[in-house]
Amino acid sequence: MTDRFHPEKDAKNIARHGISLSRASEIFVERVRYSPRHGEDRWIAFGSLDGVLHAVVYTERDGHRWLISLRPASRRERREHRDA
Numbered sequence: 608m609t610d611r612f613h614p615e616k617d618a619k620n621i622a623r624h625g626i627s628l629s630r631a632s633e634i635f636v637e638r639v640r641y642s643p644r645h646g647e648d649r650w651i652a653f654g655s656l657d658g659v660l661h662a663v664v665y666t667e668r669d670g671h672r673w674l675i676s677l678r679p680a681s682r683r684e685r686r687e688h689r690d691a
Contacts, residue, residue: 612674
């Protein structure tokens with residue numbers, strides 16, 4: 608399954624989180640959590656990037672993984688990840 612994203616979504620992600628969605632492929636996924644939103648199935652994958660735990664939000668459509676967001680994990684997510 609290949610990663611895809613819309614250029615406009617990438618620009619918004621860079622402005623909001625300071626990181627391009629294109630870097631999602633560099634993350635070694637350690638854990639995935641199901642998180643349905645906005646009427647679609649979504650997943651949040653957690654893994655390290657540049658030594659920092661990140662969250663990648665995506666949905667699967669048409670045989671591709673459509674990236675929605677890439678951001679540093681929140682304090683709560685880091686705690687849950689550590690305690691899992």
